[in-house]
Amino acid sequence: xxxxxxxxxxxxxxxxxxxxxxxxxxxxxxxxxxxxxxxxxxxxxxxxxxxxxxxxxxxxxxxxxxxxxxxxxxxxxxxxxxxxxxxxxxxxxxxxxxxxxxxxxxxxxxxxxxxxxxxxxxxxxxxxxxxxxxxxxxxxxxxxxxxxxxxxxxxxxxxxxxxxxxxxxxxxxxxxxxxxxxxxxxxxxxxxxxxxxxxxxxxxxxxxxxxxxxxxxxxxxxxxxxxxxxxxxxxxxxxxxxxxxxxxxxxxxxxxxxxxxxxxxxxxxxxxxxxxxxxxxxxxxxxxxxxxxxxxx
Amino acid sequence: xxxxxxxxxxxxxxxxxxxxxxxxxxxxxxxxxxxxxxxxxxxxxxxxxxxxxxxxxxxxxxxxxxxxxxxxxxxxxxxxxxxxxxxxxxxxxxxxxxxxxxxxxxxxxxxxxxxxxxxxxxxxxxxxxxxxxxxxxxxxxxxxxxxxxxxxxxxxxxxxxxxxxxxxxxxxxxxxxxxxxxxxxxxxxxxxxxxxxxxxxxxxxxxxxxxxxxxxxxxxxxxxxxxxxxxxxxxxxxxxxxxxxxxxxxxxxxxxxxxxxxxxxxxxxxxxxxxxxxxxxxxxxxxxxxx
Ligand SMILES: Nc1ncnc2c1ncn2[C@@H]1O[C@H](COP(=O)(O)OP(=O)(O)O)[C@@H](O)[C@H]1O
Ligand SMILES: [Mg+2]
Numbered sequence: 295x296x297x298x299x300x301x302x303x304x305x306x307x308x309x310x311x312x313x314x315x316x317x318x319x320x321x322x323x324x325x326x327x328x329x330x331x332x333x334x335x336x337x338x339x340x341x342x343x344x345x346x347x348x349x350x351x352x353x354x355x356x357x358x359x360x361x362x363x364x365x366x367x368x369x370x371x372x373x374x375x376x377x378x379x380x381x382x383x384x385x386x387x388x389x390x391x392x393x394x395x396x397x398x399x400x401x402x403x404x405x406x407x408x409x410x411x412x413x414x415x416x417x418x419x420x421x422x423x424x425x426x427x428x429x430x431x432x433x434x435x436x437x438x439x440x441x442x443x444x445x446x447x448x449x450x451x452x453x454x455x456x457x458x459x460x461x462x463x464x465x466x467x468x469x470x471x472x473x474x475x476x477x478x479x480x481x482x483x484x485x486x487x488x489x490x491x492x493x494x495x496x497x498x499x500x501x502x503x504x505x506x507x508x509x510x511x512x513x514x515x516x517x518x519x520x521x522x523x524x525x526x527x528x529x530x531x532x533x534x535x536x537x538x539x540x541x542x543x544x545x546x547x548x549x550x551x552x553x554x555x556x557x558x559x560x561x562x563x564x565x566x567x568x569x570x571x572x573x574x575x576x577x578x579x580x581x582x583x584x585x586x587x588x589x590x591x
Numbered sequence: 592x593x594x595x596x597x598x599x600x601x602x603x604x605x606x607x608x609x610x611x612x613x614x615x616x617x618x619x620x621x622x623x624x625x626x627x628x629x630x631x632x633x634x635x636x637x638x639x640x641x642x643x644x645x646x647x648x649x650x651x652x653x654x655x656x657x658x659x660x661x662x663x664x665x666x667x668x669x670x671x672x673x674x675x676x677x678x679x680x681x682x683x684x685x686x687x688x689x690x691x692x693x694x695x696x697x698x699x700x701x702x703x704x705x706x707x708x709x710x711x712x713x714x715x716x717x718x719x720x721x722x723x724x725x726x727x728x729x730x731x732x733x734x735x736x737x738x739x740x741x742x743x744x745x746x747x748x749x750x751x752x753x754x755x756x757x758x759x760x761x762x763x764x765x766x767x768x769x770x771x772x773x774x775x776x777x778x779x780x781x782x783x784x785x786x787x788x789x790x791x792x793x794x795x796x797x798x799x800x801x802x803x804x805x806x807x808x809x810x811x812x813x814x815x816x817x818x819x820x821x822x823x824x825x826x827x828x829x830x831x832x833x834x835x836x837x838x839x840x841x842x843x844x845x846x847x848x849x850x851x852x853x854x855x856x857x858x859x860x861x862x863x864x865x866x867x868x869x870x871x872x873x874x875x876x877x878x879x880x881x882x
Contacts, residue, residue: 348842350841350842373846376844377844380842380843381844384842384843385839385842387835387838387839389835392835392839393839395836395839395840405840405845406843409843409844410844453843454843457843457844
């Protein structure tokens, strides 16, 4: 890992027009080649942060720098800068449906290389390479909007992989994936990291954090950066996780003892009976919890 | 099953077709969104072997514009009817099933015309053809106006449908940019296409989720209220979607003035020139004859 900062945020604030702030007073540095997790509950500002890092929105206060350059509307009006930046940084949106808009998978994946004005031979090579890497060659002529959730996620990744970006911005990439696809996605992130790419993943899924990141930034519900540290430090800080609504105390019955009790719940592996749902988010954990809730109501 | 028709616990009653729910609005909306999706996203017809599929997209766009102009300027029902017949012949020659084509076009017609044509029946002054209650009279001039409108719109929609059904969408966009149609126009068109299917899916999802929650029958008023509420949600969603889709395009390097994807380089061949000539001649003839 080299120490050049890929992104630097100084006192950044952002609010959508006429709305409450979505990010408040955020300062952070992400180095090139680092794998980072942005952790926060729904609405804490993760997606907004990724859009700021991708130069799609610009801070209402403070500065966002990418590779030393301040990101601003004026900077992106310059075609050369826009070109160089878009080529280097790729964002996989939280909602795959907004990302997949072309009539066929092939055209979808070709969209970014075409914008780079590559020669058509090169475009084809990139698209084929991306389809192969994600093992979706069989989908090339299908319409993206008619695919399953897992297939859509792969197409969305392929559409960014075809850019061959140095920086991956992934917005809740495991949402809606079955456990097997989640494992596969974690491997994909690890591979990109080994290839020296910067991988920034927004998530509220605590169970994947130590697999996808070497450093964690935690956002709280007031849209501020609440903490940063290694996955071990963050995940063992029950108080922090409770305060940021990333973990919750709830009642449930232990299968072995039949006793009911209440305790905080954050890392599924901590519970023996949760072994099979390790990859699931805290909210949708073991089927047993759900059965109980149904019985209660 | 118990005699009164209620099922024993833990089993479902036999479906009985005579008890079918009459959810007219819902079914109509579902049909429309389904049909729209098929009409707009029928890439498979664009890949078929047919007359129009073999032509250069630029020619198709120009020919369509010329014929649209002819339809708008012509004042003869026979001439416009003739142009409508031409679109049917072209559909047939382009391996588009005629029943599919005609049904698709006429299904959307009420939306384009109904609102305008209906009042025209009554308010165009002239000798009355039929007297209706409330002092309304259908006039001959009113009928003619409505007929003109219907025929004009159906012919125009057919021309547009022919272009879309026989040309991959990216080629349509690229043709527009080659022909120096303003970028903002292509951009809006491109984005419209991109999120129409999302909206359609949202509509059908909303109705599906409603269906799964509504056990009993809804009254007409309740049904209308739900449709109204859905429309509001949809409007908000569509605004959100359009901006998100645009961000997603921007993120992958799209600029309003950048290249529209589409690999095939356009090259005019002899049959393209002939087709263009025929279309322009036809349009000119229609305008002169229909004056
Ligand atoms: N397009 C938007 N317009 C207005 N407010 C928005 C928009 N997108 C997000 N917000 C608001 O900004 C805050 C942060 O949202 P977001 O970044 O999407 O959070 P997260 O991705 O962590 O769930 C939320 O309060 C949300 O309601
Ligand atoms: Mg989000």
